[in-house]
Amino acid sequence: MAYSEKVVDHFNNPRNMGSFKKEEEGVGTGIVGAPECGDVMKLQIKVQNDTIVDAKFKTFGCGSAIASSSLATEWLKGKTVEEAGKIKNTDIVQELNLPPVKIHCSVLAEDAIKAALADYQKKADTK
Amino acid sequence: MDEHTHNTGDRRELRMARSMCWHCQSEMAGEYFCDRCVKVQPVSKDLDYFSCFGLPRRLGIDTNVLEAKFYELSRAFHPDFYQNKSDAEQTISLGNSAMLNTAYRTLRDPIQRAEYLLDLEAGAVKDIRTTPPADLFEEILELQDTLNEFRASDRTSDDASALRSKLHVDRTALEQRQREMETQLLQLFGRWDALQDRGEATDQSRAERNRLLKDMRSILSNRTYVKNIVNDLVETIA
Numbered sequence: 001m002a003y004s005e006k007v008v009d010h011f012n013n014p015r016n017m018g019s020f021k022k023e024e025e026g027v028g029t030g031i032v033g034a035p036e037c038g039d040v041m042k043l044q045i046k047v048q049n050d051t052i053v054d055a056k057f058k059t060f061g062c063g064s065a066i067a068s069s070s071l072a073t074e075w076l077k078g079k080t081v082e083e084a085g086k087i088k089n090t091d092i093v094q095e096l097n098l099p100p101v102k103i104h105c106s107v108l109a110e111d112a113i114k115a116a117l118a119d120y121q122k123k124a125d126t127k
Numbered sequence: 128m129d130e131h132t133h134n135t136g137d138r139r140e141l142r143m144a145r146s147m148c149w150h151c152q153s154e155m156a157g158e159y160f161c162d163r164c165v166k167v168q169p170v171s172k173d174l175d176y177f178s179c180f181g182l183p184r185r186l187g188i189d190t191n192v193l194e195a196k197f198y199e200l201s202r203a204f205h206p207d208f209y210q211n212k213s214d215a216e217q218t219i220s221l222g223n224s225a226m227l228n229t230a231y232r233t234l235r236d237p238i239q240r241a242e243y244l245l246d247l248e249a250g251a252v253k254d255i256r257t258t259p260p261a262d263l264f265e266e267i268l269e270l271q272d273t274l275n276e277f278r279a280s281d282r283t284s285d286d287a288s289a290l291r292s293k294l295h296v297d298r299t300a301l302e303q304r305q306r307e308m309e310t311q312l313l314q315l316f317g318r319w320d321a322l323q324d325r326g327e328a329t330d331q332s333r334a335e336r337n338r339l340l341k342d343m344r345s346i347l348s349n350r351t352y353v354k355n356i357v358n359d360l361v362e363t364i365a
Contacts, residue, residue, distance in 0.1 A: 031264045035348030038355035040264050060271045060356070 003063050004097035010067035015074050018056045020044045028120025030112040034104055039065045043112035045076055045084070047120055052076045052084055057112075064102040068092050068109035076113065081120070087113055149215070159203065159223070167204065169219045175247055176230035185323060186241055186316035188234065197231045238309075238347070241316065245344055260349055267356050270297055274363050291364055298360045301353055308350045315343050 003011070019042065020027045026047045033040045039061030046054040055073035059066045071092055076084055092098070092106035146154060148161035148168065155161055158181075159168050170179060177184045180196045202208075204227060209220040233239050277294060280287040319339050322332060 031259070031261055031268075033259055033264055033348070033352060035344075035351055038351040040267050040352060042264070042268055058268050058271070060267055060359075 003067075006071075006096050007063055007067040007098070010070040010096070011063040014057075014066060014070045016054075016056050016070065016077075017058065019058055020046055020054075020056055026120070028116040028118075028123065030115025030117070030119060032108055032111045032115055034061075034065075034108050036104060037061070039105070039108060041065060041069050041108050041112045043069055043072060043109070043116050045116050045120060047081060047124075050080050050082075052079050052081065061108075062102075062105065064096070064098055064105040065108060067096055068098075068105045069112060071095060072109045072113055081117060084113060085117055159200070167209070167216055167219050167223070170223050170226050176234055176243060179227070179230050180234070182234070184244065184247070185320045186237070186244060187320050188240070190235065193231070193234055197227065200227055237316070238312075238350070241312065241343060242347060245340060245347070248340060258345075260345075260352070263349060263352055267352060270294075270356055270360070273297075274359060278363060294360055294364050298357065298364070301357050301360070305350060305353050305357060308346050308353070312343065312346050312350070315339055315346070319343070 020029075022029050022044075024046070028045045028047065029042065030044070031040070031042045039059070041061065042058045044056045045052045055076040057069040057073050059069045072087065075087060075091075079087075087110065089103070089106035089110040092109055093103055096106070098106055148155050148164060148166060150166040151161060151164040153161065153163045155168065159170065160166065161168060175184070177188075180193055180200070182188050182193060182196070201224070204220050204223040206217065206220045206224060209217045212220075233243050273290060273294060277287060277290040280290065319336075322335055322339065325332070
């Protein structure tokens with residue numbers, strides 16, 4: 001099975017790879033894993049005035065998982081927290097042309113976004 | 128009535144529903160062949176892999192029995208013996224053989240067997256949600272960074288050899304952890320089977336059942352994460 005051009009592009013030139021300090025103000029961190037395949041994904045957002053100004057990811061997994069998280073960080077930048085919550089795994093599937101066996105990678109990316117948003121919210125609430 | 132016998136009851140009904148020979152329409156008593164016209168019968172999609180081999184739904188199974196039964200059925204369904212038969216029989220032989228191979232591969236390996244059994248049982252538990260192992264994830268991602276650093280380095284440099292020794296230590300530790308997980312799993316498997324053997328229907332046994340399913344699920348998942356990073360380590364520093 002061949003990866004789509006977009007997956008290969010994200011895999012070879014991953015956008016926004018890296019991480020923020022977890023404790024930093026406005027940073028939300030989501031770390032999720034897919035027990036079926038053992039992939040691990042960490043996605044972080046940096047929020048200022050309710051807008052995501054930056055996003056980073058680190059993924060240990062297959063090409064599709066890396067591409068899904070790379071794409072997710074691209075999409076997240078510039079979105080409000082509310083808009084970010086609306087990103088669906090199906091959007092990722094469509095954009096990257098993921099085959100059925102790789103759909104769980106996009107689910108993982110959506111879970112990571114949700115986890116990062118929840119972590120940001122939790123930190124904001126307890127401030 | 129507890130969930131276990133309830134399930135078996137359901138399956139018996141399913142089997143009754145398809146207990147008519149596709150060819151001569153007579154009542155089927157035999158498992159895979161019609162008693163009257165001797166035509167091969169399709170293995171029902173509802174039949175789980177354990178029942179397929181006539182094995183009890185347990186995590187500890189006699190692999191000798193599994194193998195013997197597999198060979199016996201493989202011979203019975205082998206497409207070579209159906210070349211001169213009707214299209215319908217050829218199709219059934221192919222389908223049965225494929226199903227049989229998957230079933231055998233799944234049950235032969237204790238880990239895959241457990242994954243499969245958990246999937247079967249999860250329908251009843253509904254939700255075996257486990258807490259994601261955040262510490263393990265952090266550790267894996269950190270190791271991944273070190274691996275990337277090593278990959279990018281000049282392999283002959285001192286830095287690279289320091290990284291290599293560090294990765295070797297990590298590898299040994301992780302492999303040790305993987306073995307510990309497997310030991311833990313085997314203990315859980317034993318407790319699960321014992322619980323099934325007792326066949327009680329008390330609140331307590333149900334709670335025990337759910338706890339065991341959850342524990343097995345979480346160790347199996349963690350084992351997959353660890354196994355992946357170990358594979359990556361081995362590949363990179365070998």
